[in-house]
Amino acid sequence: MQKQLLLVLFLFIASFANAQSLPAEVKKVSDKYACAGCHLMDARLVGPSWKELAKKKYSAKKMGALIRKPKPENWPGYPPMAPLANITDAEVKVMSDWLSTIK
Template sequence: MNNIIVLVSTIVLFGIQNFKSDITASFDKTNIDFPIVTNQTSGQPAPSFKDVEPLLQKYTCIVCHTEAKKLIGPSYKDIAKRNYTDARILQLIYKPEPSNWPDYPAPMVPMTNVKKVDGLKIAAWINSLN
C-alpha cells in the first residue's frame, strides 16, 4: 500500500514538473524569437567562414587566397584593410586591377563566372575580417 502511495505521488509530482517546464519552454521560446525577427528586419549579420567556404572552393579562390596568409594573391585580411565596399570587391572579382597590388607578379584572372549573390556574400565576409 505504501508503495502505491509513493508511486502515485511520484507520478503526480513528475506530471507537475513537466507541466512547469512546458510553460518555461514556451516562455523562453517567445524570448528567443523576438531578436531573430529584429535581425531579419534590420539587415543580415555578416556571413561566417562556414557560410562562404563552399563558395571559395567552388570558385577556386582557395587556390590563390587564404584568410590570413599571403599566397599567390593577397590574404583576405589584407584585402579587408583596403576598406572597399562590397560592391567594389565584386567589381574587382569580375575585373581585377593588378596595379592595386604591385608586389604580386601574376595578375588575378577575371572571375566572371561568380554569381553576383555569391560574390557579394564573399565580399561581406572579407569586410567582416577588418
C-alpha cells in the first residue's frame, strides 16, 4: 500500500516537472496558442509529442508554414492540426529553436 502511494506521488511530481520544464519564452507561446493542449513532451496526445516533432528537424521557416497551413499527410493516423494563422515569425522561431535543442 505504501509503495503504491509513493508511486502515485512520484508520478505526480514527474508530471509536474514535465509541465514545468518548458523554458519561460516557450511556455509563453505555448500558453498563448494552447500548443500544450495537443502536444506533450514525451507522449502522443491529440498531436505528436514534441520529441517526435523535433525529429523532423524543421527550419523555422518550414515550421511556420506548417503551423499556418498544416499538412496532416505528414502525420498519418493523426487528426489534422487546427491552422494557427496568427502566429508570428518570432513566436515560431522561439518554438523551432527550442525544438532543435530537444533530443
